Amino acid sequence: MNNFGIMSLSLDHENHYIHQMAKYGHDLGFTLYHFVPSTYHPFTHTVKGKKYLPESDAWLESEFPVPTILYDRCFYHDDSHSIQCKNIIQWLKKQPTITFIGNGLPNKWELYQILRESKLAAYIPETFLLQSANQVNFQSLNPVIIKPINGSQGNGLYFIEKSKEGILVRTDKKEQTVEKIFSDRMTFNKWLNQLLKRSSYLMQAYLPLSNQEKQPFDIRALLQKNTQAEWKVIEKGVRIGEKGRIISNLSVGASIHAFEEWFRFTPFKLKSFLKQEMEEIFTLLPSILENSFSALFEIGVDIGITPDGSLWILDVNSKPGRKVIMTAYPHLCEKLYKAPVLYAAKLADDKRRNLDEKAISYRNNH
Known part of the structure; x- marks a missing residue:
């Protein structure tokens, strides 16, 4: 039996997904574990x-050696527990066993620096590392979006616009969009500098990524490696936010739709060209990332389209959620539960083969 460990920042995280994975993992010869680093x-x-105990389909709390194959599902923030877990995982990555x-993948700023120099540069919005409120220049950029360098699910994203009334700041909370108007630059700068003390932020020009009904939307594509280590686009889903919201994340009540069904009724011109652009992104992106960083198993890509038909890569994530794809395509659930353990089995076989080859080579040379 191979030991397969799934890591998250809490044992309550992604329980259904991890449980389903464990059931399939047992069939592939794995003992499944779930732990916090x-x-x-x-x-x-x-x-x-x-x-995981397959005979009772239940989990037993226990202490065990670190499993030999690991799946990292930790979503880090700037808190001390995240930093502690991140450091331990970095150490585990250096262990040969x-x-x-x-x-x-690294944070959004490091990722941006690689993508803006790549063949996909035309699809990357210009981005600045925001270190002081004085960098917000409304003469050159208005409105702007700022978002945390380590953020996920749209948390901590702010829309900022200068108008006659003052400086408007809006952010999406679960229940509603919250907004505040600063009457002068000094009070705005004080607020923003306080925010920047707590987290590192990026700044981008605001892109109008809403449909004709003023609902924000984006396209989420899920890419994974198969057992031949080839990248495949599993599917594309669409998130449509509530009217007047800034973002289309599920955490603030977005609805989910299958891509083809949604795309058929959109008013975009040159639809075949937009599809070609998406295919180009999905073909080039994995090798750009793996050549610059290290081996990946899956990628979530968020794509936005402005009313003029411009296509933009909004976010790239190496720990994508599955809710969009599973909701839009329920028949893919089983495939998605199996994928990590199938790929883990391939890596375990590769490792065994390498050890066998080394042993044969050693015997032949002595």
């Missing part, structure tokens, strides 16, 4: 978490 004990090389099924 901060429980790692450096002297015993053990962690505390849960072990441990294999990660994907190594993850």
Whole structure:
């Protein structure tokens, strides 16, 4: 039996997904574990978490050696627990006995610097690292969007616009869009500088990514490697936010639609050209990322289209959620539950083959 560990910042995170994965993992010869990296004990090389018991289809709380194959599903923020888990994972990645099924991507700023120099540069909105409120220049950019360098699910994203009344700041909370008007630049700068003390932020020109009904929308594509280590587009789904919202994230009540069905009724001109552009992105992106960083298993790509038909890469994520694809295409659920363990099985076979080849080579040379 191979040991396959799934890591998250809490044992309550993605429970349904992890449970389904565990059921398929057992059929492929894996013992499945779920743990939080901060429980790692450096002297015993053990962690505390849960072990999947196939005979009762349940989980047993236990302490166990770090599994040999790991799947990182940790979503980091700027808190101390995230930093602790991140440091432990970085250390585990250096251990020769441990294999990660994907190594993850750096923060949004490092990612931007690679993508703006790549063949996909035309699809990347110009982005600035925001270190002081004085950098917000409304003569050159108005309105602007600022978002955290390590953010996910649209958390901490702000829309900022200068008007006659003052400086308007809006952000989406679960229940509603919250807005505040600063009457002068000094009070706005004070607010923004306080925000920048807590987290690092990026700034971009605001892109009008709404449909004719003034609903924000974006396209989420999920790419994964198959058992031959070839990248495949699993599917594309569309998130449509509530009217007047800034973002179309599920955390603030967006609806989900299958891409082709939605695309058929959109008013965009040159639809075949837009599809070609998307295919170009999905073909080029994995190799750009893996050549600059390290091996990946899956990528979530968020794409926006402005009313004039311009296509933009809004975000690239190495730990994508599956809700958009599973909701739009329920028949793909089983495939998505199986994919990580199938790929883990391929990596375990590769590792075994390499060890066998080394052993044969050693015997032949001695």
